[in-house]
Amino acid sequence: MNLIEQNLTAIREKLPEGVTLVAVSKTKPIEDLQEAYNAGQRDFGENKIQELIYKQPLLPSDVRWHMIGHVQTNKIKYIAPFIHLIHGIDREKVLVELNKRAELEGRVIMGLLQIHIAQESEKFGFDTKDVENLIPHLNERYPHVQIKGLMGMATFTRDTHQIANEFKGLADFFHRCIETHGMAWDTLSMGMSGDYELALKAGSTMIRVGSSIFGARSPH
Numbered sequence: 001m002n003l004i005e006q007n008l009t010a011i012r013e014k015l016p017e018g019v020t021l022v023a024v025s026k027t028k029p030i031e032d033l034q035e036a037y038n039a040g041q042r043d044f045g046e047n048k049i050q051e052l053i054y055k056q057p058l059l060p061s062d063v064r065w066h067m068i069g070h071v072q073t074n075k076i077k078y079i080a081p082f083i084h085l086i087h088g089i090d091r092e093k094v095l096v097e098l099n100k101r102a103e104l105e106g107r108v109i110m111g112l113l114q115i116h117i118a119q120e121s122e123k124f125g126f127d128t129k130d131v132e133n134l135i136p137h138l139n140e141r142y143p144h145v146q147i148k149g150l151m152g153m154a155t156f157t158r159d160t161h162q163i164a165n166e167f168k169g170l171a172d173f174f175h176r177c178i179e180t181h182g183m184a185w186d187t188l189s190m191g192m193s194g195d196y197e198l199a200l201k202a203g204s205t206m207i208r209v210g211s212s213i214f215g216a217r218s219p220h
């Protein structure tokens, strides 16, 4: 077994039933993605649209591509034909453009609403209040976008209590949207290499793991 395969196996062993592992392959060469693919990995996450459209034709067509980064609306058209799930829907402008491009492609594109749960102000996302106002109108305004749930990123800190609290807050809000607003949601994307075990404890259904699979990324 090569290292990527070993890492994938070690993480999969810790995953509860029904949790999806998205392998975050940003900055990594195609050979690394191919190794993960050969080890059975099908969900891959990238945070830049340029990189997604470069890599997508180089891997087999049964790969499910996830856009996990901040979305520049003028580039949505390039991924609209093939993207599986957009995690970082953080403002209504993204929904408007996504709906338009999905309609032109004759498809429905799945996405997650990103919620701002971290203390750092530079992380993107909606406030929960905005989302509660928005969700009753999603289907009528954006019929070509199917929202499947929520995504969030915890504060980058060593304080595991704080991280666990932020994940719990997001999970509570996720369940409130389902119970109070009747949303048919099944996806709660939270947890990365450093904090996915805390996220799983809080009820994550999708973790986005990069460096624990592919090794550290070199800083740009």
Ligand SMILES: *Cc1c(COP(=O)(O)O)cnc(C)c1O
Pocket (backbone or CB within 6 Å): 024, 026, 047, 068, 069, 153, 191, 192, 193, 194, 208, 209, 210, 211, 212
């Ligand atoms: C890079 C990235 C990840 C993965 O980070 P690791 O710490 O390498 O696991 C997860 N989510 C988002 C949004 C990212 O940009």
